[in-house]
Amino acid sequence: MSVLDDIVAGVREDLAARQSEVSVADLRAQLADAPAPRDPMPHFRRPGSSVIAEVKRRSPSKGDLADIPDPAALATEYAAGGAAAISVLTEQRRFGGSLNDLRAVRAAVDTPILRKDFIVGDYQLLEARAAGADLVLLMASVLGDDDLRRLFDVATELGLTSLVEVHDEAETERAVALGAELIGVNARNLKTLAVDNDTFGRLAPLVPSDRVLVAESGISGPTDVKRFVAEGARVVLVGEALVKDGAPREAVAAMTGVEA
Numbered sequence: 001m002s003v004l005d006d007i008v009a010g011v012r013e014d015l016a017a018r019q020s021e022v023s024v025a026d027l028r029a030q031l032a033d034a035p036a037p038r039d040p041m042p043h044f045r046r047p048g049s050s051v052i053a054e055v056k057r058r059s060p061s062k063g064d065l066a067d068i069p070d071p072a073a074l075a076t077e078y079a080a081g082g083a084a085a086i087s088v089l090t091e092q093r094r095f096g097g098s099l100n101d102l103r104a105v106r107a108a109v110d111t112p113i114l115r116k117d118f119i120v121g122d123y124q125l126l127e128a129r130a131a132g133a134d135l136v137l138l139m140a141s142v143l144g145d146d147d148l149r150r151l152f153d154v155a156t157e158l159g160l161t162s163l164v165e166v167h168d169e170a171e172t173e174r175a176v177a178l179g180a181e182l183i184g185v186n187a188r189n190l191k192t193l194a195v196d197n198d199t200f201g202r203l204a205p206l207v208p209s210d211r212v213l214v215a216e217s218g219i220s221g222p223t224d225v226k227r228f229v230a231e232g233a234r235v236v237l238v239g240e241a242l243v244k245d246g247a248p249r250e251a252v253a254a255m256t257g258v259e260a
């Protein structure tokens with residue numbers, strides 16, 4: 001079993017437990033009070049790099065990264081630094097996140113929020129919206145064509161923007177065929193956890209220029225951002241480098257607006 005298989009198995013177990021506690025009807029009722037989703041695309045399409053800054057406590061590849069006792073305070077720093085969106089990892093077992101983190105961040109900032117999780121069912125999309133998310137991650141490595149299409153359509157109906165994540169040529173072709181406007185190239189192979197910074201440059205030419213490309217994983221500073229912008233990225237998604245930086249506001253600012 002790969003690391004990814006193990007993560008997804010745990011996600012399915014935790015999801016089943018939550019589904020037994022809160023019905024779909026109750027979740028839908030909560031949506032009535034949720035604020036309208038924010039559209040991140042106009043910011044992402046601005047000239048120069050946009051940053052999705054991640055709230056990430058730990059990871060399978062690196063173990064403990066940062067305690068983050070107050071995710072809202074960290075998100076406030078990210079927003080002050082000019083983050084175009086904030087990614088909140090809500091997976092609990094391997095990343096130490098939760099939907100409560102997302103709710104806390106939602107209460108603190110007006111910036112679009114990405115629910116970063118291993119989405120396998122419609123229920124998680126409803127949860128994301130009810131907690132105040134504006135974007136969701138859909139991973140081509142986790143979802144077959146039918147599930148990817150259905151979840152993409154349901155997310156769109158809910159007003160959520162889907163970040164469709166790919167890691168190889170076949171996944172990229174599927175994301176393009178789906179019509180995804182926002183495509184993330186993850187440099188991390190989620191089966192081996194190895195990061196290959198050449199992945200983005202290899203896959204970017206397969207994506208039509210009207211789509212918005214996000215470079216994900218292993219980005220440590222403005223020099224990396226400049227490289228990915230030159231290769232076609234409009235957005236970078238950064239976790240580890242920001243949560244370990246003592247000055248996250250300044251670190252986001254330094255990665256924002258970088259030109260090729």
Ligand SMILES: O=C(O)c1ccccc1NCC(=O)[C@H](O)[C@H](O)COP(=O)(O)O
Pocket residue numbers: 003004054056059060061062186188190193216217218219237238239240241
């Ligand atoms: O980060 C991991 O080790 C990981 C392992 C297995 C599945 C997903 C994983 N990370 C999720 C991400 O995509 C990253 O958190 C995100 O791209 C930021 O990466 P980084 O800047 O390298 O923290």
